[in-house]
Amino acid sequence: MDAPTLLLATGGHQIEAAETLIEVGRFIVILFAARALAELMVRFRLPAILGELVAGVLIGVSGLHLILAPELGGQLNALAEGSIAALAHVGPDQVREIYDHGFSNLQAVAKIGLLALLFLTGLESELDELMAVGGQAITVALTGVVLPFALGTFGLQFLFGVPLLPAIFAGAAMTATSIGITASVLGELKFLRTREGQTVIGAAVLDDILGIVILAVVVALAGGEGFSLGPILKLIAAAGVFVVVALFLSRTAAPPFDWLLDRLKAPGEVVVAAFLVMSLACFAAQAFGLEAALGAFAGGLILSGSRHRHAIEEAVKPLVALFATVFFVLIGSGMDLSVLNPFNAANHEGLVMAGFLLAAAVVSKVAAGWSYLSSGPTNRLAVGLGMMPRGEVGLIFLGLGTQTGVLGPSLEAAILLMVMGTTFLAPVLLRLVLADAGEPVEATV
């Protein structure tokens, strides 16, 4: 059925009413579910992001069918479809058509949230603290990137016969540590200001940079450039140059930015100026053949030296709270967890693969703790566990991988489980290890 014809068959006012009800209704469902589950998680002292992912699963294609990307097919939730049809005086067929037609708006908003989140991550990167723990953090960061990437990629390829490109994608999704989750748990346990804690955060920042560079390269490869060495080296070089320029600008661009910002008088200048810097960095990254995500992170790095950094953070946080939530919920909503149903024999290989990915993700980052170059007594297990939660950047890999269509349902579900598993295990295990370690230390001091 042709879209415009059907839409014109009913009065414009009913169509617009249905559009608004659907768009607003989707927001309500997403925010309400995400918030309810996030509150639940926080009460169990687990990261809020875990709740947002579970919320997505519950209202998406594996659950209530309230949030359903058009490309997934499937029936919309009948109750919701019927309610919108009744309220807007349109037919159920039209509800589905308007629903599908406007879904890209939701995805566009999610993308703004993703970019704002990466911008904020870059903005909050403590480059100076990173320099202070530099040497020790670098070995942990490099091991923590190379080990999971190699274990994930080659394990999937040789144990499960996954083709090279999706295997690389999954391996890359295992590289980046979630700074936010680690920092909040370490802070809560008073471990953040220890030498180990600072090293974990430094290594996590480096992992983010390396992970996003890998992302930029891998997504470009997935776009069909193939696997000849030339383009890969060119992309890595471009990404390297891009990050170096961003680091250089983070040392030099803040004063002129502040000078300009101090001279702006129309209200809302902080958020608009920050958004312009982020947008320009995204545009530059994409024009270089890299990912906009790398640009957003670089934009944040560039402004991390600004005197107005705190004001920028405060202005960007509401955008992240609203729209990055939409991004995480959309990821959960698109996951078809029926491929992991253990009662279906056809799924057993997929389940084993998901188990392997989770185990590899845990083991490889914990092992990175033992690459910590330190002569004094060191809690290497805590360093390794601190590096474990994947969170945001792993999910960004998953989102972009799903979008390019290289992964397939089993691998998508496996990556989601890996991210959720590490995000769940890291705080739980860290509390166990540091509670055990913490008590005796206090007793001996």
Added chain:
Amino acid sequence: MDAPTLLLATGGHQIEAAETLIEVGRFIVILFAARALAELMVRFRLPAILGELVAGVLIGVSGLHLILAPELGGQLNALAEGSIAALAHVGPDQVREIYDHGFSNLQAVAKIGLLALLFLTGLESELDELMAVGGQAITVALTGVVLPFALGTFGLQFLFGVPLLPAIFAGAAMTATSIGITASVLGELKFLRTREGQTVIGAAVLDDILGIVILAVVVALAGGEGFSLGPILKLIAAAGVFVVVALFLSRTAAPPFDWLLDRLKAPGEVVVAAFLVMSLACFAAQAFGLEAALGAFAGGLILSGSRHRHAIEEAVKPLVALFATVFFVLIGSGMDLSVLNPFNAANHEGLVMAGFLLAAAVVSKVAAGWSYLSSGPTNRLAVGLGMMPRGEVGLIFLGLGTQTGVLGPSLEAAILLMVMGTTFLAPVLLRLVLADAGEPVEATV
């Protein structure tokens, strides 16, 4: 040419790169132009919103053709089209196709900005201060709504032969006073805390409420319900009930909202909770057959009594600064000002109509100043001038009227000129009048 076919003819990676470049590029152009012109206006002590509208005109269909809604036709800016094509390695035809395809995302973001702006307007309504000046404000507000509405509607109908529905739309666009512009100019001139100043603000809040109610009714009528008295009365009753319920909730719903908000622990709770209230109010309004805009305003009113009101304002302001700017720029960008070119004889009637609308808008609000019930010496001219700037709500009428297609290019351009003219004249004339009046008062005290 069929969209999916052409899009699939090129590799997915190039298409995605072009999509990102176009979406990010449009943001850059919009925010940069809006900000540059807003800064210029502020330096001439004129409202920033005037700069955003002029920016839209400069980059839109009457100017550089950088921001161009698909339904307007016309050629994209050749330089921009060629640059995107070269950077993303796609053809110029594809650039145009991707541009048009993603334009609805920009409009969706603008709609979020519009709703956030109305929510903020409702939130900042000082209902208590309104009650204090209630009696005097009501006569000014009612005259200030009825006079422009009657003068605009009947003038257009009888002098220019405009059909009833677009005439009503234009008349309704003349009713609402812009609180933001008036409050900032009165504040700058130290006139805000006078009895007259408080009356102007009180009347402006009432005008906003009345104007948005009229909007909800008029847009529903424009949707093809026709002009039988039954539906009109039903809509007015629904809108009245909706506003009364919102006012009631603004007195009663804040404590339970605050109680809940105090118990939320996951970060970002303020903006998400506020956005949920706004979304629920929008959904309710639309389900009642009214406009989502009325719902957003009501949502703000409901939370205006919250203890967390200041935190909510701070969280919503960045959204407004970014996305309401997009809304205003899009309005300016869609206006075809060639219909006002005075050197084309065919335009003369349209020009006269625009002049009439502006004159009616000025005269009718100034006249409202003389409806001020006051026994003491009163600066009635200042009250009338304070009621003059139309700003946001007038533009919302214009945006929705353009969307429903009832207005036609001449009337759209005339309404834009009316809004821009009053927004420009009000601060200029207020400064003249209050500077004249201010000096002698200081001399006699």
